[in-house]
Every structure is written in C-alpha cells, then in structure tokens.
Amino acid sequence: MSNSSFSRRKFIGASFLGTLGLSSLSSFTHAKSITPNKPASGQVRLGFIGVGRQAMGLLNNMMKNPSVDVIAGADVYQIKLERFKNRVAKNYSDQKREAKEVTLYSDYKKLLSNPDVDAVVIASPDHWHAMMAIDACQSGKDIYLEKPLTFTIHEGQELIKAVRANNVILAVGSMQRSAANFQHAVRMVQKGNLGKINEVLVHVGTPPHPKPYDLPKQEIPAGLDWETWVGPLPDIHYNGDLNPPISLNPEENEKVWGAWRWYQETGGGLMTDWGAHMIDIAQWGIGMDRNGPIEIIPGSDSAPLTYHYPNSVKIKVTSFDEGRQGVKFFGEKGWIKVSRGQYDTNVASCERKFTDEETSFGAHHVDFIDSILMRKDPVVPVEIGHSTCTACTLGNIAHILDRPLKWDPIKQEFINDFEANTHLHYVYQNGYKLG
Numbered sequence: 387m388s389n390s391s392f393s394r395r396k397f398i399g400a401s402f403l404g405t406l407g408l409s410s411l412s413s414f415t416h417a418k419s420i421t422p423n424k425p426a427s428g429q430v431r432l433g434f435i436g437v438g439r440q441a442m443g444l445l446n447n448m449m450k451n452p453s454v455d456v457i458a459g460a461d462v463y464q465i466k467l468e469r470f471k472n473r474v475a476k477n478y479s480d481q482k483r484e485a486k487e488v489t490l491y492s493d494y495k496k497l498l499s500n501p502d503v504d505a506v507v508i509a510s511p512d513h514w515h516a517m518m519a520i521d522a523c524q525s526g527k528d529i530y531l532e533k534p535l536t537f538t539i540h541e542g543q544e545l546i547k548a549v550r551a552n553n554v555i556l557a558v559g560s561m562q563r564s565a566a567n568f569q570h571a572v573r574m575v576q577k578g579n580l581g582k583i584n585e586v587l588v589h590v591g592t593p594p595h596p597k598p599y600d601l602p603k604q605e606i607p608a609g610l611d612w613e614t615w616v617g618p619l620p621d622i623h624y625n626g627d628l629n630p631p632i633s634l635n636p637e638e639n640e641k642v643w644g645a646w647r648w649y650q651e652t653g654g655g656l657m658t659d660w661g662a663h664m665i666d667i668a669q670w671g672i673g674m675d676r677n678g679p680i681e682i683i684p685g686s687d688s689a690p691l692t693y694h695y696p697n698s699v700k701i702k703v704t705s706f707d708e709g710r711q712g713v714k715f716f717g718e719k720g721w722i723k724v725s726r727g728q729y730d731t732n733v734a735s736c737e738r739k740f741t742d743e744e745t746s747f748g749a750h751h752v753d754f755i756d757s758i759l760m761r762k763d764p765v766v767p768v769e770i771g772h773s774t775c776t777a778c779t780l781g782n783i784a785h786i787l788d789r790p791l792k793w794d795p796i797k798q799e800f801i802n803d804f805e806a807n808t809h810l811h812y813v814y815q816n817g818y819k820l821g
Contacts, residue, residue, distance in 0.1 A: 433458035436510030464609035516541035540811035558771030564750035580717025596655030618818035678795030
C-alpha cells in the first residue's frame, strides 16, 4: 500500500467511504480511468499557481502527504512568492524531509512549461480559473482547481472539453464531499431513509448575490503586476481588499480573504463562494450532480431564490434554523441537516455521531494525489464541478434579470431566451482568449 493510500485511510476513518471500502469511491463518483501522464517516480511534483491566503492552507495540507514534493510557484505579486518559498522550506524542515529546490515565476505559463512539474494547484481569483486550467490541460499537467470551477458557464463548458481531450486529472476543491458527515447525509437521502425528497434548503450566507464594485482606488503596491491580475476583465482599479498586502519582516499575513469574491465585476458573491459548497451537496443528495435545474425563480422580499429540478425537487436558497451555512433535506419521513462539523436529523435510522477527524477535509487533498498516481477521476471531477458552478451562476443571472428563467441542463442554454444567453460569458479584454 502506498503512503498516499495509507494517509487516506487515516483521514477517512469510519466515514461512509471507510465503511464501504476505498474501492467504493470510484463507483460513488462515476470515476473514469485515465491512463497517460503517471509520474514515473511515484512522487507527485507540484507547482502552485496563485499563492495567496487560500494557497497557504492548501500548501500545508498537500505537503503532509509523503507522496508530494512542491517544486514551483507562480504569482503576480512578488512578496507572496517569497512567502510561498519560505513556507515550502518550513514544511520540508518541520517534516524532516529533504528540501527540494523551489522555482518561482511571475508568469504561470513558464511554470507550465517546466517539465519537472507533474501537477498544479490553481488558487487564483475566479476570473483566471478557466484560462489557467485550460493552459495546464494543454501542457499535460494534472490539476487541483479551487472552487468555484469557473467565472462563467461557457468557461466551464470549454474546460470540460480540455480536460477530456488532454486526458488529465482535474480535481475541484469542493472538499465537503470528503467529510464523513456530508457523505453520510447524502447516503441516507439517496438510500431513501427520508422517503421522497420534496425540498432542500441551502444557506450560503447573506446577502447571497454580488454587488457592483464600489471600493475606492488605491495606489498599487510595489511588486504587484496589477495589469496581469486584472487580465481579461474590463478595467478594474486597484484596492487592497482585492489582493490583500502582506509583509515578511515582520511577517504580517492577509487580514482578510480576497474581497474580489463579493463584486459583480470580479466574483459571484456568496452564491458562488459558499454556494459552490452547499448547492454542491444539495445537488449531490438529490441525484442532480451531472444534470441541473430546469427553472430558476429569483428571490424577492417574500420568497427565496428557488430552483426547480426535473425530479420535482425544489432547492431554496435561504437561511434556516440558527443561520449557519449548510443544507437541510426534507422528505416524507423527516429531515437531515448538515453543515461543517455538524450533523442532525429527526429520523432514527439516519442518526450518527462523528469525530472531528471524520468531519475534516484532509482526505480531499489526499484523494487528488491518489487520483494522479492511480490515473482515475477524483471525488469531484470537472463535470461535477461544472454542474455545481452552473447552478450557482444561474442563480446570479436570475437575480440580475429579475425574472424566472427556463434552463435546458442537457444543452446548457436558456430556452428561447436570447437576453439570458448573453450572460453565459463575457467579452474578454486586452487580447485574452481561452486556449
């Protein structure tokens, strides 16, 4: 047994996957076998693209895996690259492992051209996800891509094509799928222990939708290539909340997560930020992973944003109970409520207690590395990441247009609605294009 597989057993413990055995992971996620590009050494040599606050957590988790060597990083902010290199060195030292040389890049494409890099972790702002991931596919690199999968629905469609055409692994950072409490909730729903499901409540936070960019213009700090950060977007002025500054001597890390998530011009608000986690679990539970809603009703003062699915289930985006972000499934026999670190139900056959280790997310990052070494789809492959991201984005489009929308989840287009279909993508600026 590889060190990586052993680590996964330790992470998963007595979870659903642990109970049924690791082999059930493939069938539970409709995994595909992927043959090329297996690292010859049995070690996965990682490069990081985007090394801000989110990447630091991913770095620490990835480097706990003895099958991982981190050898490269790319970012448009020089000081964050320096911090990244320091953190990599510290991880090697803390683990008493032989340190590897880390190469730093200001241009992610140069990292992708490095033949020593087997796979990349992409933790850039959302508007860069698709371009970076498609370029990685074309470079033959396996990919761990932070959620939400892409900035637009069209980008997700193109990314699926690139992943499958180039036969690479792409794992989406929807890590709740690797936590035992979420797995158990979905299993109970899909086994029918609640009876027929008629409604699911999803709380992503308030307010769910992004707002117009209203941050004041500030001076661009030294070492930050702001023009490249903006990339294909229409001109956006710099504000420190979008790319929070740091210092190394003395060390002072980001005081906030990147606020680009909250603005229409640069992100999808809580709908794509937390929705990429909670709507993901809701769709998984009702069996709509690779499908999607057929009608989206925008929210109002008297009613929440509501999705209608082909199986007659409704998903409503609204707060419930104590207001914690989470998911609540309602069936004929009762309910199940699940959120990070928590699980509750009023149905005896669904009851279960979980340890803190079982509800952690370490198994998600181990699964990515195992998927590379075993050449199989991960827990959350690109198609599922796209299905979840699409649902989140549809909610934002319905909010912008402020009217009900009919959606064809197979053709992935709005039905007889030219205006709505113009929101599937945007015109890239500054000469950028996909692929």
